[in-house]
Each structure stands twice: as structure tokens, then as C-alpha cells.
Amino acid sequence: MSEVQAMEWTGDCLRLLDQRVLPHRIVWLECRTAEEVAEAIKGMVVRGAPAIGAAAAFGMVLAAQEAVRRHEPLRPALIKAAQILATSRPTAVNLFWALERMKRVAEAADEASLVTALEREALAIFREDYEANQRMGEWGASLLSGKAKVLTHCNTGSLATAGWGTALGVIRTAHRQGKIALVWVDETRPFLQGARLTMWELRQEGIPAKLIVDGAAAWVMRNGWVDAIFVGADRIARNGDVANKIGTYMLAVVAHHHGIPFYVVAPTSSIDLATPDGNAIPIEERHPDEVRSWRGVLVAPEGSEAFNPAFDVTPAQLVTAIVTEQGIAYPPFEESLATMVADAASSRR
Secondary structure, X not given: OOOOOOEEEOOOOEEEEOOOOOOOOOOEEEEOOHHHHHHHHHOOOOOOHHHHHHXXXXXXXHHHHHHHHOOOOHHHHHHHHXXXXXXXXXXXXXXXXXHHHHHHHHHHOOHHHHHHHHHHHHHHHHHHHHHHHHHHHHHHHOOOOOOEEEEEOOOOOHHHOOOOOOHXXXXXXXXXXXXXXXXXXXXXXXXXXXXXXXXXXXXXXXXXXXXXXXXXXXXXXXXXXXXXXXXOOOEEEOOOXXXXXXXXXXXXXXXXXXXXXXXXXXXXXXXXXOOOOHHHOOOOXXXXXXXXXXXOEEOOOOOOOOOOEOEEEEOHHHOOEEEEOOEEEOOOHHHHHHHHHHHHHHHHO
């Protein structure tokens, strides 16, 4: 696996690398209850759709273990834990996908083997995500030829997944194949995941990269310094509309204007066939202080109002292709994405 890991399961504790203090401090937070996992997700200790899903799965295991320690009925405890975890972040569909998998296991297992069955499923979710990321890396790297200059947004690497990464995993694989000349990294306001996390991961592996403010992305595209854009996704609707970190839609519009391919990289667990289009995707709005201040220091005038959506939706017509672990989906997405999801389900049987 990659050297950088967002989480570690010890058997009775989920250890999370606190991404709020990276890259200057390495701090591990220990979660021993589902409530603590939910707070860690909500508070951005752990982030990235695949990592959120995996963390929630382990949160269900912790809830079962706690119920056993307290001699409480298991299934009511799991129902409560699932409800608490489901409220932690509304946009990332991997969260709900992982909880549904855990609930199906809970329904099928007998009381005596329930905790073991849940732990086995959570570990499978974690392992499958890492393996999927490696396959996505290969598929995505095949889209590049020669030495390419690519642009990415937010953080989609090992810190956002079980390891290797989605869009950043493609960049990792392409770099090892000698296909990366430079990575342009958006800072990704207001939480600076690009500046703090993506640049840190790229420097760990010696991948050439330059950090830019979000507003500079259009200028580097205008100057012909970008050959392709790779971003992740928190939810992909049935028609191919993509919810991702705020600022992604702006990138897609400018890329379309300049004729630059815009690729989305996400596991099939991020595809939500029950959501018809982007209008039906819930968009999380976070506290306005994330915009008004930075780490407790006010940067806007006292009393300023702020709007802080965490995500936006990129229309399918601006997406060149969607890279999944099952292959590359091209328009019309309604057909190709359904095929990817069906293939993924068949491979797990």
C-alpha cells in the first residue's frame, strides 16, 4: 500500500490521521464509538468520499462492540449508529453505500457471529477501495500519452481513500509510467485541501507540482499549460452530473472553453443511480466562519456575511469521461454508468 494512510483499524479502535493539522503536524485521533467516528467525519478529521465510507463502516463495528460490552441488544444499537453516522455529511454517497452494506450484513448474520461479520465486511470495504484505486490508476493513466501537464482540485489521494487515491491515484500511476511533466494543484479554498494535503502527498513521492490559487486555474489553461484535468467525485448522478468540491464546476466550464479534456475519477460506489441528475444531489453548506477566517483568525470585516457550499455540481455535458475501477465510462453516461455499476456488483458476488 501507499506510505500515506488516512486510517488504521486496530481491532477495537479506528485511528484517524487528523487532516485538519496537516502538513505541519502528524496527529492520530482514536475513535472507539460510532459517535466519535461521526464527529470525526463531520469535523473533517477524515474526509474524501471513499475514506468517509470506510470510516463509517468501522464506526458500525465499534457500535456493535460497544453494545456487547454493555450487554445491550445488538441490532437496535446498530440502527442508532447508522442513523448517527448518516447525518455526518450529506453529499458523499459512499457514506450511505457503506452503511447499506453493513446493514445488509447485520440483517443476514446471527447474533453470535454478528460482530465478526461486521468487522469482516468493513475490512472488505477498505481493501476493495484500495484495489479499486489501483485499477482506476491504470485506466486513467492510459488516457495520457507522453509527458503531460495536468491540473487537479482538492485532495483525492491516499488521504481521501483507503490508499493510492482516485484522481491523484491516476497521477501517481502516470508518474510511475513517466507520463507526468507537471501537476498544477489548486489550493482549494476555503479548507485548503490542495495546498495542505495534495501538495504534501505529491512531495512525499517527488512528483513535480506547482501550487496555484483557485483563481489562477483559468489563466494557466489559457496559456496552454494544461493538457488534462483530473478530479474526484463525492456523488455521480445517473445522468453523469458530478458533485465534487466547490470550484470543480468552474474548472469544467473553463476547460470546455479551452478544449481541455476534463476527467472525473471515482469508484462505482460514488455512482448513485437512484439520483436522476445533479439537481437532486444534496449540497452540504458548512459554517461561514470557514470563509470568514482561517484557523481562528478573522480575515474578513467583523459581521461579514458568507455563503459556504462545500460542493458544486458539474453538468454531464462538461465531463469528457468518468474513470472507474471497471473501466472508462463515456457519454451517454446513463448507459455507461449503469453498466459499470452492474459489473462492479457482479464482481463482488
